[in-house]
Amino acid sequence: MSSAGVSDAPILAMREVDMSFRLGGLVGKQTTLRALSGISLELTPGRALALVGESGSGKSTCARLLARVYEPASGEISFHGTDVGKLSGKALTAYRADVQMIFQDPFGSLNPTQSVAYILERPLRIHRPALSKAEVKEVSEALLTQVGLHPAAEFMRRRPHELSGGQRQRVAIARALSVEPKVLLADEPTSMLDVSVRLGILNLLGDLKRERTLASLYITHDIATARYFAEETAVMYAGHLVERGPSEAITANPRHPYTQLLIEAVPNPRHKITGAAKRRAADIPLWTDESRGCPFAARCPRATAVCRETMPGPTVVGDGHMARCHHL
Amino acid sequence: MDAPSQREVMAELGVKPRARWLGRLPGWAQLFVTNRKGMFGLAILAVFVLLAALAPLITPYDPYRRAGKPHVQPGVEHFLGTTRQGKDNFSQLLEGGRASLTVGFVAGLSATLIGLAVGISAAYFGGKTDEVLTFFVNVSLVLPALPLIIVLASFIEEASPTVIGLVLALTGWGWSARTIRTQTLALKTREFVLAAELMGESKWRIIVMEILPNMSSFVVGGFVLATIYGILAEAALEFIGLGSPNSVTWGTMLYWAMRAQALQTGAWYEIWPPAIAIMLTGAALVMVNFAVDEITNPQLAATRRVGPIRRFLKRRKRSADFV
Amino acid sequence: MSEAPLLEVRNLTVDYVGANAVARAVNGIDFDIRPGEAFGLAGESGCGKSTVAFALARLTRLPGLVTGGAVRLMGEDVLGFTGERLRRYRWSEVSFVFQSAMNALNPVIRVSEQIEDAIYAHHPRTKPDAARARAAELFELVGISPQRLDDYPHQFSGGMRQRICIAMALALEPKLIIMDEPTTALDVVVQRDIIEQICELKNRFGFSVLFITHDLGLMIEFCDRIGVMYAGELVEVAPADKILTAPQHPYTRALGRSFPPLTGPKVRLEGIAGAPPSLSALPEGCRFSPRCGEAIPMCMRLAPELRPTTTGGEAACHLLG
Numbered sequence: 001m002s003s004a005g006v007s008d009a010p011i012l013a014m015r016e017v018d019m020s021f022r023l024g025g026l027v028g029k030q031t032t033l034r035a036l037s038g039i040s041l042e043l044t045p046g047r048a049l050a051l052v053g054e055s056g057s058g059k060s061t062c063a064r065l066l067a068r069v070y071e072p073a074s075g076e077i078s079f080h081g082t083d084v085g086k087l088s089g090k091a092l093t094a095y096r097a098d099v100q101m102i103f104q105d106p107f108g109s110l111n112p113t114q115s116v117a118y119i120l121e122r123p124l125r126i127h128r129p130a131l132s133k134a135e136v137k138e139v140s141e142a143l144l145t146q147v148g149l150h151p152a153a154e155f156m157r158r159r160p161h162e163l164s165g166g167q168r169q170r171v172a173i174a175r176a177l178s179v180e181p182k183v184l185l186a187d188e189p190t191s192m193l194d195v196s197v198r199l200g201i202l203n204l205l206g207d208l209k210r211e212r213t214l215a216s217l218y219i220t221h222d223i224a225t226a227r228y229f230a231e232e233t234a235v236m237y238a239g240h241l242v243e244r245g246p247s248e249a250i251t252a253n254p255r256h257p258y259t260q261l262l263i264e265a266v267p268n269p270r271h272k273i274t275g276a277a278k279r280r281a282a283d284i285p286l287w288t289d290e291s292r293g294c295p296f297a298a299r300c301p302r303a304t305a306v307c308r309e310t311m312p313g314p315t316v317v318g319d320g321h322m323a324r325c326h327h328l
Numbered sequence: 329m330d331a332p333s334q335r336e337v338m339a340e341l342g343v344k345p346r347a348r349w350l351g352r353l354p355g356w357a358q359l360f361v362t363n364r365k366g367m368f369g370l371a372i373l374a375v376f377v378l379l380a381a382l383a384p385l386i387t388p389y390d391p392y393r394r395a396g397k398p399h400v401q402p403g404v405e406h407f408l409g410t411t412r413q414g415k416d417n418f419s420q421l422l423e424g425g426r427a428s429l430t431v432g433f434v435a436g437l438s439a440t441l442i443g444l445a446v447g448i449s450a451a452y453f454g455g456k457t458d459e460v461l462t463f464f465v466n467v468s469l470v471l472p473a474l475p476l477i478i479v480l481a482s483f484i485e486e487a488s489p490t491v492i493g494l495v496l497a498l499t500g501w502g503w504s505a506r507t508i509r510t511q512t513l514a515l516k517t518r519e520f521v522l523a524a525e526l527m528g529e530s531k532w533r534i535i536v537m538e539i540l541p542n543m544s545s546f547v548v549g550g551f552v553l554a555t556i557y558g559i560l561a562e563a564a565l566e567f568i569g570l571g572s573p574n575s576v577t578w579g580t581m582l583y584w585a586m587r588a589q590a591l592q593t594g595a596w597y598e599i600w601p602p603a604i605a606i607m608l609t610g611a612a613l614v615m616v617n618f619a620v621d622e623i624t625n626p627q628l629a630a631t632r633r634v635g636p637i638r639r640f641l642k643r644r645k646r647s648a649d650f651v
Numbered sequence: 652m653s654e655a656p657l658l659e660v661r662n663l664t665v666d667y668v669g670a671n672a673v674a675r676a677v678n679g680i681d682f683d684i685r686p687g688e689a690f691g692l693a694g695e696s697g698c699g700k701s702t703v704a705f706a707l708a709r710l711t712r713l714p715g716l717v718t719g720g721a722v723r724l725m726g727e728d729v730l731g732f733t734g735e736r737l738r739r740y741r742w743s744e745v746s747f748v749f750q751s752a753m754n755a756l757n758p759v760i761r762v763s764e765q766i767e768d769a770i771y772a773h774h775p776r777t778k779p780d781a782a783r784a785r786a787a788e789l790f791e792l793v794g795i796s797p798q799r800l801d802d803y804p805h806q807f808s809g810g811m812r813q814r815i816c817i818a819m820a821l822a823l824e825p826k827l828i829i830m831d832e833p834t835t836a837l838d839v840v841v842q843r844d845i846i847e848q849i850c851e852l853k854n855r856f857g858f859s860v861l862f863i864t865h866d867l868g869l870m871i872e873f874c875d876r877i878g879v880m881y882a883g884e885l886v887e888v889a890p891a892d893k894i895l896t897a898p899q900h901p902y903t904r905a906l907g908r909s910f911p912p913l914t915g916p917k918v919r920l921e922g923i924a925g926a927p928p929s930l931s932a933l934p935e936g937c938r939f940s941p942r943c944g945e946a947i948p949m950c951m952r953l954a955p956e957l958r959p960t961t962t963g964g965e966a967a968c969h970l971l972g
């Protein structure tokens with residue numbers, strides 16, 4: 001699956017990262033939400049890591065931390081060995097060019113009042129100021145062709161409302177590529193697109209990942225597309241990383257009870273709903289500074305006293321495959 | 329059951345393909361041009377502005393000087409009669425329009441600009457800036473406007489229209505600021521703004537090129553409302569005697585007409601023209617605002633066809649799903 | 652299940668009346684919903700499935716307008732209902748569950764009151780005790796503790812709010828519940844639970860469901876029959892188990908290939924190139940022909956009609972002879 005140009009060394013890594021947000025509420029009623037607890041992951045050029053989880057899992061927070069939208073509460077994020085939190089000025093601008101993000105909502109990630117030409121021109125002007133006006137136009141049109149939008153000149157003139165969802169997402173990808181990034185963070189890039197269009201976008205991202213040896217992070221709630229697109233999958237629950245391994249292993253042989261629950265819940269046309277199944281859903285806990293133990297303990301069929309006290313450490317269950325559970 | 333073809337539906341509902349020249353205009357212009365109220369209001373304003381601009385050329389008499397006997401009835405010599413002091417009403421109306429409209433527009437524009445600057449800054453920069461600016465916005469909104477204006481204006485004694493305009497701008501920016509702030513807060517969290525920030529775009533460029541264009545209909549709407557406020561408030565202040573006795577505006581015309589007890593003495597032509605002029609200007613601006621509302625909220629445009637649709641349904645013994 | 656259909660839709664046509672043109676969002680579709688059946692309407696954005704749902708519920712908003720066709724509920728002409736008959740139709744015979752539960756519940760009114768309001772609206776002489784008892788009963792049916800009756804919507808999670816909406820939809824024992832993407836905004840585990848719940852309630856009370864979603868896999872698990880829509884038309888109707896095993900229409904086939912599998916060999920899937928046609932620039936002949944990999948010359952000239960297939964359904968395709 002890996003191509004010749006892939007290096008094995010990760011270039012962007014999170015180590016034991018915690019993140020907290022203060023939840024609103026008037027005087028005296030504030031709680032601190034622990035969005036992430038002890039997350040460690042790496043991104044390697046030419047390979048994709050899928051981050052799978054439901055709402056409140058913290059997967060989008062990871063992407064935003066890697067993009068330096070905000071700083072982690074503790075832990076380190078390093079790019080080529082340098083602590084990202086210490087970057088400022090020119091170095092930070094260079095980082096912004098190296099790490100690019102694709103957003104979930106194709107209708108929200110492009111400015112509705114500007115043309116595609118303007119949307120593509122801005123990053124070029126900021127990060128490649130040496131380019132002349134003609135060169136900017138040339139590069140923009142080449143990018144549009146690369147993402148499958150041709151004739152490029154026709155698309156340059158259009159505004160977002162004149163494009164379909166899939167086309168907008170392609171423009172967003174072109175925008176991200178214009179600054180020649182090393183890392184691509186895709187936050188649910190296809191969940192708001194039509195089903196028949198999703199594969200086109202995923203295939204495009206896959207091709208770009210291979211051609212440009214991009215280190216990719218693919219965030220999704222759909223574990224089937226995680227298997228399709230990414231070599232490695234990590235499963236998150238309430239801000240904790242509960243299982244990680246090769247995508248094949250995770251889907252064929254899930255070891256963590258939450259992963260097993262997720263996989264069982266995925267719609268499967270070979271199965272028929274009869275109304276007889278036992279209810280398994282429960283509220284995902286709001287993890288705060290006071291919370292202890294394994295976040296899944298409240299709904300886990302295997303839970304015992306130790307699960308409510310201590311968060312299990314990682315246990316190796318296969319080649320490159322680990323899970324965090326006391327009762328594997 | 330047979331269904332009419334699309335062409336038949338269009339014919340029955342009176343939907344016609346748009347004229348080619350219309351299709352070439354940007355979307356908002358198309359909505360505006362086809363809005364009858366808005367165009368009517370715009371037409372009235374255009375006439376007034378034209379007359380005001382041409383005032384120095386077309387006034388038959390000098391509006392500041394005595395031009396005939398006091399309280400002459402409207403006739404061939406004096407189109408709208410004369411005031412108590414014998415000045416020509418029609419000339420005063422034209423000259424007054426010049427001053428009133430200018431001050432009203434300038435006050436409206438200034439209030440909008442101040443509101444825009446304060447609103448965007450408060451919302452986009454957040455934190456302490458937001459707290460401080462919001463405090464000022466709230467103060468400006470909570471203080472009762474008219475008494476405050478009266479107090480300010482009375483300190484200045486015999487305020488010229490320009491001064492009044494300034495006072496109005498300084499007291500009228502609060503509403504605009506608050507709307508703009510709310511809109512900016514909503515836009516600030518949109519992903520394209522985050523994308524611009526992650527791209528390394530400078531803050532001022534984000535404000536001007538990313539956020540501002542997405543609020544343009546709110547800004548224009550705010551400007552129209554601020555102008556209405558400017559024109560009406562200016563007239564009100566002068567009407568109660570805070571204006572300068574040497575200036576000629578619609579408001580001062582009303583003041584002098586009241587002083588001269590125009591209504592009681594039967595000199596309706598001294599008081600009605602400026603009053604109607606003010607009302608018409610206000611109404612025209614409100615009508616323009618209806619059209620701006622449609623641009624801000626395009627769903628409103630869908631309700632234009634309610635009549636033909638009701639008839640269409642009635643003919644087929646159907647009923648509408650919604651009133 | 653008895654033979655006579657609960658709801659008959661014949662040649663339903665819905666137009667969007669714009670300033671300068673009329674766009675035909677639904678182009679004369681026919682289908683039936685049988686009593687106690689879960690009928691699914693599948694398709695992508697712009698195919699008209701939500702428009703159909705709103706039209707059947709008599710909730711079409713301007714600029715939408717039902718311009719032709721007939722809808723019959725056990726023989727009665729639904730599109731002609733007015734006044735009291737229309738009120739009775741809405742909610743006590745046919746109720747609706749929207750996509751975003753957050754929008755359907757009033758945030759400043761207690762949940763118990765919202766359910767009771769629905770009851771009072773149709774049975775104004777209900778005593779307060781009886782209404783409250785019914786609300787508690789409904790909560791239990793959807794698996795929420797009746798102790799939470801007096802909470803406000805924001806105190807519930809998204810999944811629970813959607814269950815409250817389902818409870819409200821059941822309040823007057825309707826014959827048909829129309830659900831427009833009821834679980835799309837929810838997590839996959841919660842989604843499965845809610846669909847199981849709906850299935851159990853359907854089996855218990857015998858109402859029919861019109862289930863609209865873009866998730867074909869979920870639809871096949873839950874529904875008895877499925878209608879596939881494309882660009883305002885029904886291209887195939889078939890029993891759920893046949894949709895993936897024996898799809899008759901090229902669009903259904905292509906849709907089936909758009910879902911990456913969880914197991915089995917990993918192959919590169921292509922989805923469907925291009926995009927659905929704009930309603931103001933429809934192709935001649937079959938609307939799917941520009942994107943269809945199997946199109947023959949006739950497809951470009953003549954629009955196919957829905958005809959019975961060998962698998963017990965219908966499909967509109969020239970390739971079926």
